[in-house]
Amino acid sequence: MDIEKHFPCVDYMEAEAMRRIPEFMRDYLIYGIGQGIAVEKNRKDLNDVELMPRYLADAERPNISCKLMGYEYDAPFGVAPIGLSGLIWPKSESILAKSAKTHNIPYTLSTVATDSIENIGQIACDKAWFQLYTPQDPETRKDLLRRCEEAGYETIMVTVDVPRKIRRNHDIRNGISVPPKFFDIKTLWQMITHPHWSLGMLRTGVPQFVNILPYQQNDFSHIGVGMNITQSIKDSGKFIEERMGLHITPSVFEDIRAMWPGKLIVKGVLDPDEAMSYLDLGADALVISNHGGRQLDATPSAVSVLPRIRSAVGSEANLIADGGIRCGLDIARMLALGADFVLMGRPFLFAVGALDEQGGDHVMKILKEELLTTMGQLGCSTLKELPKSLFKNAEC
Numbered sequence: 161m162d163i164e165k166h167f168p169c170v171d172y173m174e175a176e177a178m179r180r181i182p183e184f185m186r187d188y189l190i191y192g193i194g195q196g197i198a199v200e201k202n203r204k205d206l207n208d209v210e211l212m213p214r215y216l217a218d219a220e221r222p223n224i225s226c227k228l229m230g231y232e233y234d235a236p237f238g239v240a241p242i243g244l245s246g247l248i249w250p251k252s253e254s255i256l257a258k259s260a261k262t263h264n265i266p267y268t269l270s271t272v273a274t275d276s277i278e279n280i281g282q283i284a285c286d287k288a289w290f291q292l293y294t295p296q297d298p299e300t301r302k303d304l305l306r307r308c309e310e311a312g313y314e315t316i317m318v319t320v321d322v323p324r325k326i327r328r329n330h331d332i333r334n335g336i337s338v339p340p341k342f343f344d345i346k347t348l349w350q351m352i353t354h355p356h357w358s359l360g361m362l363r364t365g366v367p368q369f370v371n372i373l374p375y376q377q378n379d380f381s382h383i384g385v386g387m388n389i390t391q392s393i394k395d396s397g398k399f400i401e402e403r404m405g406l407h408i409t410p411s412v413f414e415d416i417r418a419m420w421p422g423k424l425i426v427k428g429v430l431d432p433d434e435a436m437s438y439l440d441l442g443a444d445a446l447v448i449s450n451h452g453g454r455q456l457d458a459t460p461s462a463v464s465v466l467p468r469i470r471s472a473v474g475s476e477a478n479l480i481a482d483g484g485i486r487c488g489l490d491i492a493r494m495l496a497l498g499a500d501f502v503l504m505g506r507p508f509l510f511a512v513g514a515l516d517e518q519g520g521d522h523v524m525k526i527l528k529e530e531l532l533t534t535m536g537q538l539g540c541s542t543l544k545e546l547p548k549s550l551f552k553n554a555e556c
């Protein structure tokens with residue numbers, strides 16, 4: 161199949177992925193919290209950002225490589241952490257980690273991933289970032305960070321916007337709440353009618369929250385072929401709900417900072433004062449994010465707070481932004497507003513959902529090309545020039 165012809169942008173991959181992923185995981189992937197207002201706002205606010213094209217410029221060969229926290233990347237974007245990725249599409253974590261390494265961009269593994277810290281570390285090497293949902297128990301925290309260090313990770317990302325269990329209506333109705341109920345009649349029917357997904361699952365085995373299994377109290381010796389999957393995911397779900405949600409107070413943050421020798425990113429910042437506080441506490445970078453609209457339906461979008469945060473923290477601070485980015489033009493919009501780098505979540509899962517093993521490479525290639533095309537239109541030869549393209553209509 162000529163994938164360039166069939167899937168020239170993320171939207172086509174999304175449409176195909178929606179066909180191939182069973183409804184209960186599709187809903188988990190695409191919806192946000194509440195009425196979905198924050199999800200919509202992310203897209204709308206990005207669409208409203210206007211950039212001024214300029215042609216009287218030497219932008220024949222724009223350079224989209226960038227430096228972030230001392231690391232060189234081939235493009236200013238990376239893969240955001242997505243919990244339960246391997247259930248959305250089989251093996252998506254290792255597929256995307258491999259593609260990220262090839263394209264020299266970062267891949268972030270979620271704490272609640274279904275592939276291990278050790279395996280992804282081996283695949284993506286120094287391109288692997290680990291996202292931490294902070295365990296309440298300091299010993300568990302310490303051990304997770306020890307494993308990351310031993311597996312070669314140089315960067316962790318502490319997510320601060322999940323202080324307690326979240327209620328997402330679609331997930332509750334589909335049984336993806338904690339504890340999940342995957343094996344009712346409705347779910348089974350969805351699996352039968354989505355054979356690509358189901359065959360993939362048969363090949364890989366139903367994924368587990370592998371990174372937190374060692375910390376659960378129960379005896380997990382039953383895990384393996386023929387295990388009671390429902391029970392084990394249920395146990396992990398309970399563990400996450402009861403033991404991993406907490407407010408990251410300054411003292412918890414200082415504890416993590418002191419334990420982690422590498423780079424530390426804080427994810428889930430929207431308030432300019434909090435942004436300043438995290439930087440004062442030793443964060444190396446911040447992700448300006450409303451978690452893809454999945455935590456609080458009244459949050460502003462990253463787009464709407466980014467300029468304010470940039471002016472509060474100054475030009476030297478490393479700012480990463482996410483939420484609603486679907487193409488190279490959106491990446492340029494975020495950079496024009498003051499981000500140094502962006503993350504995307506759903507687009508990468510759409511890509512593997514549509515194209516399996518080929519998805520990661522294809523979507524990363526397209527995003528790079530779209531960004532290059534946009535820079536050509538804006539007359540920018542480097543990413544640093546993008547803020548000059550921001551069009552602010554003074555008359556409005």
Ligand SMILES: Cc1cc2nc3c(=O)[nH]c(=O)nc-3n(C[C@H](O)[C@H](O)[C@H](O)COP(=O)(O)O)c2cc1C
Pocket residue numbers: 188189190202240241242243244270271272291319427449450451452453454482483484485503504505506507
């Ligand atoms: C299905 C799903 C699962 C997610 N899981 C996590 C997670 O485990 N940890 C985390 O910090 N953020 C998580 N996020 C948020 C993403 O990292 C990212 O902030 C968001 O997806 C960006 O919006 P976008 O999907 O529109 O690109 C998740 C998002 C989605 C859609």
